[in-house]
Amino acid sequence: MENEAKATDVDVKGQIERARVQKELAPLVEVWNRYLELKQSIIDMKPFLEDSDPTLREMFETEHASLCTELDTLIISTFPTVLLPPSSTASLPAVMSLNAGVGGLESSLCTEDLARMYLRFATNRGWKVEEISRVEGTGGKGGGGIRELTVKFEPPQYAEEGTEVYGALQWEKGVHRIQRVPANETQGRIHTSTVAVIVLPMYPDTAEAPLVDPKDVRIDVMRARGAGGQHVNRTESAVRLTHMPTGITVSMQDSRSQHQNRAWAWEILRARLSEKKHNEEVEARRASRRDQVKGADRSDKIRTYNFNQDRLTDHRFGITVTGLQRVLDGEGLEDVISMMKKDVDERRLEALLEGEEDFDY
Template sequence: MDAQDGIAEAETLLQDSDPSMRSLAHEELTALQSEIAQLLTQRLPTLLLPPSSTASLGAMIELKAGVGGDEAALFVEQVMRMYLRYAQAKGWRTEILSKTSGAIGTGTGTGLKDVTLKVDGVGAFGDFRWERGVHRVQRVPATESAGRVHTSTIAVVFQETKVSSPMAAQVLPVMEKTTETADDIVDEKDVKTEVMRSRGAGGQHVNKTESAVRLTHIPTGISVSMQDSRSQHQNKAWAWQILRARLLDQKMIQQAQDRRKTRQSQVKGMDRSDKVRTYNFPQDRVTDHRIGMTLTGLDAVLEGEGLEGVIRELKEHHRGLRMESLLETGEDLEE
């Protein structure tokens, strides 16, 4: 007997002359109505909406400090740690491909001007994709004698952009070269490869071998430089991974834009250029502006544990937008 038949029978028993039978029917009716509501809100969307073609991929995360100075560099380091701990809890493998220390004059920490992380694990991109956009941190710096709250921001985006905020981050889908789709992303004949000696602070050469690598995709002008390893082979391999990820992301963005020309009002809240989240230290709260969610326990989020609940709510919100679009226009908003 399915839920609808059960509801029809329970409604009949509500008219029974026996009070105990009516009470049992009322309880059964409430339970069946709850079951149907759950099927409609959770089960039905999974049947109607196909899974994302990129959700199971790994992720490349790039964080860059901008005009926020020391505070921005310190926040880059904190956000990197948050992502590493989140990935660790998921059982994903992480690797720091490159990083540049920040010029911190406070003595409170080193900070990072930029860092590139690679996260290998099924579902990594499906989770971290929700981190793209402008993030804002509000707190009192250690050097602020008057106790005034300063505001810095970070941005998580899918392609390389000019950074005008205190921290920018890219979340890129990682696709291995051995897959057919990855080979379709870029033709190696379209890529110019340059090798050079690695440079340190102030532009001085830090080694005598040409281990640094720069790849330039001629059709798009996208360029990737890598010099963190002393091995030219390793630097070249990392640069190719980042280049493929950026080109795949660019392709995904273009496809999404083509599908959304008539649906911009629905997805504005998910636009990567919008401010997405605020971390307010004095009030111990985190606000995600895309879904209007505010929660306390900022430390739990920065430790990675509380981030899972935020990402889960963002997924539910996006699934709702997809259902709305599918029912109204027959088009799926999924990228």
């Protein structure tokens, strides 16, 4: 009986694995079948291109050109996409933190503008958005911008499997530079401000990466403090987690509930530890590659928003787009992300064709 149970268990696992592989290969099979259909249709149509009737010949030539165009697109654009292995983190939820850098009040206002851009981008995609924490700028709510903001993005409740969230935002991490004339600048001088953006994938509790041994974590509870350091409530609702092996610390105090702060702190700690492990694996693979891939996570000033020239330039990918307000409204950001993804996919495909190990970001 025991042997039968083991055999059944192995068979079930085998079926699950086969189903997973079939599902993973389904897009490639679909594209391949379409490729064969197009190729055969083009071959079958050749005799009709010499039809004696000019009207019919013109109709067949138009159809032939359309089929050839679709075939070219399939070979140049679609095939490379389906040949690439799916990213292991692309469809995960993401937590994003924006932190005002140099530039004082103007930096806080820029942080608010970027936060609005990402929130609108998320809304356009139908994502679920949950604010985790916020620190208002020195001018107070509504006038001083935002010093710090942490937000969680998740796919819609009934989203298709594989819907990208972290995959769409992962290239936003880094230092963003904003160049513009502040509203209160009387002499028209251009100021440069920076905003640091952090994006982490949110692994499910069942994944192997975020499993944290509670014995490795020191938990401190305290009363929440305001911007000036004063205590803002009488209960010990603030929570700080310290992962002793790595020294990673997460503090959370936005909620009046210690339970809520503790839950968020654990979730972010798991995400940061998972990201640390993932980055170490990525760096190890990068070290073995002849060419360093553009878009390193720790790049300084990954992107510049120049209001005077109405342009956005991403320095990692060599991308420049005009129409800055459209980007800040979230719609233009979609184009920027698509261009970056195309660049990365081309490099991944090039690496695979050269026999190098695929890299996953």
